[in-house]
Amino acid sequence: MNGNLPERERTSRITFKKILGSLALASLICSLLVLGLLLRKPSIPDVEAAPAATQSFTDKVARLTLAHEQHIPSEIRLTEAEINSQIKDGLRAHPPPAGEAAIKGATVRFEGDKLVTVLAMNVKGRDIYITVGGHLNFADRAIKLVPSEVHIGSLPVPVSWMESKIDLHMELPEGITGMRVENGELVVEAD
Numbered sequence: 677m678n679g680n681l682p683e684r685e686r687t688s689r690i691t692f693k694k695i696l697g698s699l700a701l702a703s704l705i706c707s708l709l710v711l712g713l714l715l716r717k718p719s720i721p722d723v724e725a726a727p728a729a730t731q732s733f734t735d736k737v738a739r740l741t742l743a744h745e746q747h748i749p750s751e752i753r754l755t756e757a758e759i760n761s762q763i764k765d766g767l768r769a770h771p772p773p774a775g776e777a778a779i780k781g782a783t784v785r786f787e788g789d790k791l792v793t794v795l796a797m798n799v800k801g802r803d804i805y806i807t808v809g810g811h812l813n814f815a816d817r818a819i820k821l822v823p824s825e826v827h828i829g830s831l832p833v834p835v836s837w838m839e840s841k842i843d844l845h846m847e848l849p850e851g852i853t854g855m856r857v858e859n860g861e862l863v864v865e866a867d
Contacts, residue, residue, distance in 0.1 A: 717805055718827060729761035730758070732755075733758040733761060736752040753863055754864065755861055755862075756784060767782070780797060786860045791821060792808070793809075793821070794806070795807075804828065808821065809825040814854055817852060819846050851867055
């Protein structure tokens, strides 16, 4: 049948098939690259988590509570190690329920006045890492992380795609009057 087609039309069909094949190959390579970036573990700096840091966290919170009860304005400064030790202890004491997606771990880092958290999750047997970085917004006894960057694995994701899915906020106890990241520490103020 191809023998009946003019030479120009046969050449056009061969060229079209080559272009289509090249596009299919490029699409496959891009898909594999995106999948690899999604599943890639981000570089997470080691953050110390130790019993001494857990005790330090507990002592600082107790001092803040006592000052509040005595109506003395005060503040505490929490380090990455203290917060990460508390997170690790909390996950150990209250493991997430089994299901399709479970949080395996979390790490908090402070970069200047920015907070960066890396959540390690297991989704259907695969480890997925979600990194959210942003600034803390304190209002009405609640703290919220306002994201400025989001990564799934090593793949940057537009914040606008994830804003409705990321709700990292927490109600705070009575007496907390402020919270911010400053010089690589979490500053908590109470009245």
